[in-house]
Amino acid sequence: QVQLVQSGAEVKKPGASVKVSCKASGYTFTDYFLQWVRQAPGQGLEWMGWINPKSGDTNSPQKFQNRVTMTRDTSISTAYMELRRLRSDDTAIYYCARHDYYTSTTDWGQGTLVSVSS
């Protein structure tokens, strides 16, 4: 079955960077886009961007374009999302999710809590 397993919780100071990993299994990694979505405490879902694991192409909304980098390592079926220049309002749970053209984001990782505090 499809599984997306994310790295563990992180605590960071303002101005630092964080890199979250998402290891995929149960399907061909390069056949599906991966999305990154975050959720601040008590808030809704916010789309951060996608990566095409086959080509490495990425896209993200303007809000994140200068601070987020999405990469992948196809040899280990793992995607990464790095967020730089962290602020306190980046405190959130970060999710990766497999995207299908017809069904959208069907499978989600368990989430990674990133806490930013001085």
Add this chain to the structure above:
Amino acid sequence: EIVLTQSPATLSVSPGETATLSCRASQSVSGKLAWYQQKPGQAPRLLIYGASTRATSIPPRFSGSGSGTEFTLTISSLQAEDFAVYYCQQYSHWPPALTFGGGTKVEI
């Protein structure tokens, strides 16, 4: 950017009743509208895609309808496990830029 507006923000219902949730898009999403359920401490769970198709293992009491810019999620005969937050999401662009609605909390 397509904006999704969900209403109401909170819906109070009793077990066994029917809940009707709305999602309005700022422009047509060509039927590429999904609904998710999220419970505390859990990742979102896909309920409906393509506006009206139930995802795998989703019980028939969940149904989606609508087209263009107006969509509805109906939950019939609410069970205790259905009390959660529900989000709509559009995925009409390719490559897939996503937008989520603000959510509707269904409470007892």
